[in-house]
Amino acid sequence: MRRGSPAGPRREEHSAARVDKFLATALDLFAERNFASVTIKDIAQSLGVNTALIYYYFDSKTDLFRATIEHAVGRAFENVRTLEDKSADPPTVISAWLENHVNKYAEIHRFVKIALDFRGAHEGDPNIANAIERFYDEERKLLSKVIRQGIKQGLFKPVDPNRMAQFISTYLDGCMVRSVILSDFDLEDAVRDLHRRALDMLGYSGKRRMKRQRR
Amino acid sequence: MRRGSPAGPRREEHSAARVDKFLATALDLFAERNFASVTIKDIAQSLGVNTALIYYYFDSKTDLFRATIEHAVGRAFENVRTLEDKSADPPTVISAWLENHVNKYAEIHRFVKIALDFRGAHEGDPNIANAIERFYDEERKLLSKVIRQGIKQGLFKPVDPNRMAQFISTYLDGCMVRSVILSDFDLEDAVRDLHRRALDMLGYSGKRRMKRQRR
DNA sequence: GTCTATAGAATGATAGAC
DNA sequence: GTCTATCATTCTATAGAC
Numbered sequence: 001m002r003r004g005s006p007a008g009p010r011r012e013e014h015s016a017a018r019v020d021k022f023l024a025t026a027l028d029l030f031a032e033r034n035f036a037s038v039t040i041k042d043i044a045q046s047l048g049v050n051t052a053l054i055y056y057y058f059d060s061k062t063d064l065f066r067a068t069i070e071h072a073v074g075r076a077f078e079n080v081r082t083l084e085d086k087s088a089d090p091p092t093v094i095s096a097w098l099e100n101h102v103n104k105y106a107e108i109h110r111f112v113k114i115a116l117d118f119r120g121a122h123e124g125d126p127n128i129a130n131a132i133e134r135f136y137d138e139e140r141k142l143l144s145k146v147i148r149q150g151i152k153q154g155l156f157k158p159v160d161p162n163r164m165a166q167f168i169s170t171y172l173d174g175c176m177v178r179s180v181i182l183s184d185f186d187l188e189d190a191v192r193d194l195h196r197r198a199l200d201m202l203g204y205s206g207k208r209r210m211k212r213q214r215r
Numbered sequence: 216m217r218r219g220s221p222a223g224p225r226r227e228e229h230s231a232a233r234v235d236k237f238l239a240t241a242l243d244l245f246a247e248r249n250f251a252s253v254t255i256k257d258i259a260q261s262l263g264v265n266t267a268l269i270y271y272y273f274d275s276k277t278d279l280f281r282a283t284i285e286h287a288v289g290r291a292f293e294n295v296r297t298l299e300d301k302s303a304d305p306p307t308v309i310s311a312w313l314e315n316h317v318n319k320y321a322e323i324h325r326f327v328k329i330a331l332d333f334r335g336a337h338e339g340d341p342n343i344a345n346a347i348e349r350f351y352d353e354e355r356k357l358l359s360k361v362i363r364q365g366i367k368q369g370l371f372k373p374v375d376p377n378r379m380a381q382f383i384s385t386y387l388d389g390c391m392v393r394s395v396i397l398s399d400f401d402l403e404d405a406v407r408d409l410h411r412r413a414l415d416m417l418g419y420s421g422k423r424r425m426k427r428q429r430r
Numbered sequence: 431g432t433c434t435a436t437a438g439a440a441t442g443a444t445a446g447a448c
Numbered sequence: 449g450t451c452t453a454t455c456a457t458t459c460t461a462t463a464g465a466c
Binding site for chain 4: 431432433434435436437438439440441442443444445446447448
């Protein structure tokens with residue numbers, strides 16, 4: 001819960017962008033290290049701001065963490081939604097979704113790391129747990145929906161859409177972890193590998209495979 | 216580096232089992248929470264022992280962490296080696312390896328979590344980094360070797376063994392993370408799914424699938 | 431809104447008795 | 449080997465000036 005003002009009259013909207021900057025910085029730090037490792041001082045310093053100021057915007061360190069993760073989930077959703085609208089062709093949406101994991105790697109792996117960290121430090125807060133599970137749910141829905149479309153359009157074999165979606169996103173999570181853990185892990189290559197195999201499993205033999213960047 | 220005695224004459228072997236117990240307990244805690252969250256006091260309490268005693272066995276908290284992770288990697292290797300000897304039939308070894316991830320889930324997911332945590336808290340210690348990378352390397356070698364055997368024996372299609380191995384183990388990492396993050400993630404099911412797909416990719420149509428899969 | 435100053439609690443680590 | 453006692457440091461959080 002964000003505060004408005006501590007005691008005085010509410011100044012209202014002043015802070016919107018300010019808070020965003022706080023949250024962005026906090027996200028960086030919480031993802032790079034973890035909740036317990038990052039101190040309020042670290043965050044304040046990163047912002048070029050005094051420690052006490054953080055308590056003007058947030059009730060506690062935990063509160064800041066919650067706000068941070070909720071904000072991150074929000075942004076991730078945006079990403080997903082944009083992708084969904086962008087195109088109607090199922091194979092293209094799948095490609096875009098995979099490319100998204102390569103391009104937005106920084107954001108997504110941050111999310112995965114924080115989600116993992118959360119389970120070890122805040123075993124209680126249902127708000128955070130909820131946000132995380134909703135994210136994964138949404139992810140699965142997006143994929144299974146587009147696979148279902150592809151099947152209906154006769155582009156894909158009649159596989160189980162949910163299962164296939166889960167398979168893909170589980171592998172992608174694996175990629176996110178490995179690219180953090182293993183210094184020589186080639187994310188782009190690993191995702192391209194999945195792409196190839198996924199299309200095979202879907203029985204899609206279109207010659208258009210994953211593209212580099214171009215449109 | 217483990218100490219012998221602090222100043223007095225070395226008492227030698229007394230501690231072997233004792234140290235193991237310390238490390239096992241530390242592993243539990245470091246995996247459940249993370250390096251910074253776990254205090255020396257926590258570990259001491261878990262052991263029913265005084266704080267100071269830990270400093271009798273280890274130089275510092277970081278030293279304890281290093282010993283813990285090296286110990287864990289050692290045990291993981293044992294697992295791998297045993298598996299390798301157990302059987303010569305490639306499809307069986309693959310099955311066993313996947314089952315291993317389900318059965319020894321507790322150990323393996325601990326390892327993955329700690330490995331991930333490490334990158335955020337000890338960005339320096341080459342010993343730890345080394346241990347982790349060696350583990351993954353060994354894992355990949357085991358799988359690619361057995362796939363290569365299968366191909367030579369005409370059981371599998373001539374796929375790229377390294378690539379296939381990496382694909383499998385990346386997915387397995389994904390499973391490990393998800394089972395921590397998502398409370399309703401069905402690990403056994405997810406691994407069984409991989410098993411089916413992997414055998415398909417390998418062109419292995421043997422009737423014998425993964426145990427417990429009766430339909 | 432932002433800062434200075436500091437309280438109050440924990441934590442990593444050490445000295446030394448037994 | 450194991451414990452008691454304690455120090456020095458670090459950290460979250462608050463009070464209050466500007």
